[in-house]
Amino acid sequence: MLVTETVQLDPGRNPHADRARVEVELARTIGATHVIWLPRGLTRDYDEFGTRGHVDMVATIASPGVLLLHSQEDPAHPDHAVTASLRAFFERQQDATGRAFEIVELPAPAELRDERGFVDHSYVNHLVVNGGVIACGFGQPASDERAAAILASVYPGRRVVTVDARPIFARGGGIHCITQQQPAVGA
Template sequence: MLDEITETYEEMAREISKREPLLIVAPKNVGSTVNYQLSTINSNDTWARDHGFITLVDDQGDARLLDFCFNGWGEKFESELDNAINRRIYDEGKVKGEYVDCLDFVLEGGSIESDGQGTIFTTSCCLLAPHRNQPMTKAEIEARLKRDLCSERVLWIDYGHLVGDDTDGHIDTLVRIAPNDTLLYIGCDDETDEHYEDLKKMEEQLKTFRTMAGKPYKLVKLPMPRAIFDEGERLPATYANYLILNGAVLVPTYNQPDLDAEALKLIGEAHEGREVVGIDCRSIIKQHGSLHCCTMQYPKL
């Protein structure tokens, strides 16, 4: 199992390092042939998306590195080591910008999507879940998001959850923002699938959303991978957990040629001008995450 995961990470690292600098956080030198920087730091888990800095860049090109609290997705798992990584890589000079202490508020990078123009998308089942920011109310949480992320509004998605997901419904497994006011979302056409009803409700809610200009979003439905199981447990496989790079998009695939090809095509069309690269994520999904979950991007300054 470890060899399979290592092979997948090697492939992902190779594709990233072709296009932009790569920083790897690991407890020891990983001995890879890929060109990367290394920060030797112990961690609890592998999901950089959720404990990494959330970065804001202003009109002058200056960055603010927001260090939110990560508490293991609502105190489900140990997180003390992960929660210390941001400060370490900042002190080492591996990331540049103004450090902003937001550790009094729990927020995971996978739980939000931003269009960069004033709108934040999130899911109520995650941000309002127990053991995150209680006793704060929804209105108080929304106000905090708008303040810290310099946003004008928050659109809350009230439906959608993948079986096997430990995060309480991260948006990066369900709905992603693309150029030209496009939302890519996971759909389910199989009425016998346990996701069908909830994802249908999510689809209907997305149809009610409007852009800042008052126009409907362009909706693109991604296929739902056929059920994948590990030791009798269904895994949260999704094509929405893709990673956008400079000039490319890395898309998780699951050895389901017809659905993989459909997802690659739809994501490529939505992100026109970027090379679309499929990465077999059957090993990573056994850990209940995928490409977007285990990475976090930082701006070039």
């Protein structure tokens, strides 16, 4: 299970939480056996409409041992340093079985700014469904197609469908954020 310290340990969100309590609750409610604590999320996620670091903008486990990681390739963007440090962080982590992750970078779209400043558009924020993947699109054909190809490679046999996620991101979320599935314990 991937979580961020700035979300789970936020006193405004979970005033009595500490790592041990969070891990017990995750085990009780969804059967988590191994929790990886990311130190932070993307820069803009700490703005007015942000979630203070939700992990579903940064990384996800695509399959056992395979980690999809948001990558900001432009050095001018504040998330360039953030994603480089998160990659270094994940290179030192192991999955629940003790193996190192195969890290697959999912580059951010080429667009860097909107009217409010640097964007945190992320293709990591997608939804896996029966037979498919609903992917975020940002109106940038080259970037959107590149992300769809990477998602197709880590989810073999699933059809990747891209939808325009810009209106959702403008309010601090993404496809995954608005489709909170409820996994069965032990599933």
